[in-house]
Amino acid sequence: MATGSGLSNNSDRIGLFLHQPTVIDSFPADDSHRHHRPPKLKLELMKAATNAAAMTPVPTIQFPINLHDQGSDDKRMVEMDFFAHKKHEASNVSNVADKKDLTESDFHVNTGLHLLTAHSQSDQSMVDDGISPNSEDKRAKSNELAVLQTELERMNAENKRLRDMLHQITTNYNSLHVHLVTLIQQQRQQHHPDLKSDDNEEQDHSNTIDEKLEDNTKKHTGRRVPRQFMDLGLAASADGHSPPSSEGSPGNNVEGSAKESCDRGRDESLDNDGSNQGGPNKVARLSPMTIDDESTEATMRKARVSVRARSEAPMISDGCQWRKYGQKMAKGNPCPRAYYRCTMAAGCPVRKQVQRCAEDRTILVTTYEGNHNHPLPPAAMAMASTTSSAAQMLLSGSMPSADAQLMNPNFLARSLLPCSSSTVATISASSPFPTVTLDLTQTPNPLNLQRPPPQFPLMPHIFSQQHSLYNQSKFSGLHVPNDMGPNTQLGHQAQPPPLQGTLADTVHALTTDPTFTAALAAAITSLIAGGESDPNSAGANQPQPWQQMHQQPQQP
DNA sequence: CGGGTTTGACCAGCGC
């Protein structure tokens, strides 16, 4: 992409104090308790804090931004010049204090904290050496501490201000993006009213939008603004509804954009009620999803997430227990479709369908529907999080079909599977239910997916940990570990979907959640490993659907 | 005997 060339320099540093999280917030926001503490105790606390801080890694602040929709360099980590910023800030502090030389290590985690601890250690050393500071020294130290505390508060305030600024920038960017897309869409419809959806065209169009947006951003701001999954702004405006102008854009169907091989078979296999034969009114059936709780629940039940994976295993092992309740021959596919219901809890509404791709039977298509209403073992939580998050991404924007068509599938893939640059996500607008298809078969080296990769790009150890936990529990304790808690229960009924926020917010929350990405890694790893890897998973000791499929008479 | 699978029947939605 031409646009990325000028912006892809990772050495560019943004002098913005972005992305609050651990670095700044590691220092207690509420430091009121310090104000009333005796100095001695305060010093001890500071010393303890120093020790704790010394064990904290150097804070290279990074956050993922989705710079482009194409190419391998689309996801970059922008390093914030934390040191430069904080050192500048603290230099003032050091001038006020005792002109102590500051190195970058002094800004280890919490600049103010380290400055304080430097003094506290100094005080402590004086005490240890048997030197009794006189009252004047004490008073001076107290003054210094007060100054430093004031400075800390000022820094915290500035941090908050910068965060608000970032939020404002993000919001502006989002609205600008929506506006631009709307204009481009209108222009496109004027010039090519009968333009049919095409794979390359759709991607080129998205790229064009992105390029224009980047140019626009550069033009107006003079610097690069992180695109934190703003692409979904295409699908949702600030109030969570789609831009009106994007409605009724026939021919912009993302469906089928992923790839052509097996597309027919996939569509037929996933559009369960033969909706492919359907006409335009299928799309109309999807349109406006209103955000009321009732319909939300119903829609969540209907939202589907398909996972296409190349696997010889009869069924991907997702850690759940499934009971087969039916099998049908689907039209256009000689391989029967098996219907499974989650049996980990009575009344769990989750179901899944397993079917081989008609044109490439090495591809296994698993379609999940619904959300678990019970705790999950870690191994199952991985896939459940993936699918429910994907479903939520699809639904939380409350996008009508036209907006779904606007959504860049590659962006979605990258949002859901940030570790895989070759994964393709497809949103089916022609299906009676909104369906996200995560295509894991698109890889430069398909063999990599047939065997578990030696090291998965995203924290493969998570899976092994979960797998180990899962083996230990053997379903005895299905409680979700606390650290895997609500974030990985996204979409489960215990936590209502964040329908009130914008889709971009939802996606941001999902994709910046470390447990979410960890769960993704685990899900994909287990998926890739297939049924051959997890002897404890449900279905491993059962007659396998693929074997059963072959037992069925084949359609002529 | 309990839990899972198989399989024919039934129902609903949709197109013609």
Next chain:
DNA sequence: GCGCTGGTCAAACCCG
């Protein structure tokens, strides 16, 4: 209204 298709049910069957 009829036929087609997807989805589900439930009785029969299988298996450890």
